Amino acid sequence: MDERTTAEAGSENPGLSVVKPPSAGAIGADEIRRIWCENRRWIAAILLAYKPREADVEDLLQVVAVAVVRKIGELRDPAALRPWLRTVAINAARASGRDVSRTRKHLRLVREQAPREPQEYSCDGLAECGDEARRLMDLARTLPEGYREPLLLQCVRGMSYRQIGAVLDLPETTIETRIARGRRMLRELALRETAATPTGITQQTGA
């Protein structure tokens, strides 16, 4: 992906554009703020694709924001900005997964001492979303990465196949195919789940 391609990809939607990728080693505070503002929406979608259910999107975004400031100077190829941001987001989401596992293990020990069994709830900072949306998101998280990511990025308002391709470093045609297949897979998963629960309503259980 050269600089021209990046600019073209962004030009379809000013809200998502990376007007000028940073030159390594000389990135000012304003430039970093601008990069963050232009990319944080799709970064949130990447976090949704990789984070454990219990992790909070907002907390993870803050972790990513700090990592971006601290590490952007190490970015050697300015044209690779978007794939680099994606990697930072994935690392943050996976690290939170490891933290959640450790914390869960310890909380189990703590709860053994508690007189009553606490009820567990799922919350990822998106509690205001409907049950159907949350159920589908849980199912989408079970899709293979290669399908899950483009599917969720497509839901970011105004993000085109080409822009998704720029983030995932894949051709536009591959993105289109994966989104179409991902949707088919998700529908089949949803149908299978509905068939398994007669009421069509899944119980929210804590992980």
Place this chain on the structure above:
Amino acid sequence: MDDTKNTSARRDMLISRVIDGEASEQDWADLRVMAEADPSVWTDLTDIQRQHRALSEIVQNAGVLADGVEIPEGELLTPGERFERRMSFVRAWGGWAAAAAILLVWFTGVPVSEKSFMQQGQQAGIVQTGTDPSPESILDRYLDVGRQNGRVLGEMPRRIVLDTKPVPGGLEVTYLRQIVEREIVPRDRLYRMGRDEFGKAALIPDPDPLQVKVSY
């Protein structure tokens, strides 16, 4: 077999293009031909469109959250600016420390010296910690009493490091200890994060919450 696969892939692709607003006249024409032979194409289209809308709801909500997350200004400071900020923090806390000392004098009635603090506290009936006046023993006692009356469930094993700085003889570490407590909160004190009429984040009374946010 291959033909069936290809037709199925083509059908998925056309449906996807329609949902994304990318379908050409030809795509629409092809889809109509497919639907004449198999009307379930329309059911597929509506189901997948509904799913796309539901997922978009979540992704766009996450986008709204993202809009509220800014680059932490402290991270953007130069080393000189960071030093100056730390110094102003220390100056500010210097003021609080003075205020706290005055408060202790008011409670105990006598000026506090580091050595005699615990003794004076015991005389005033503020703390009963046995013979060991160290912060660790006081905290241990709090944990023990808390466990006995059901308030304290335990302490998290990890300590979160907030800051470190080299000092003669070692490294000064500022850290956070996390203690898990349980409390019964009256319904009139329950709130949830929501948005006010201007769309800004605000606390909203919520006496009967369906979901409880857990941050672990």
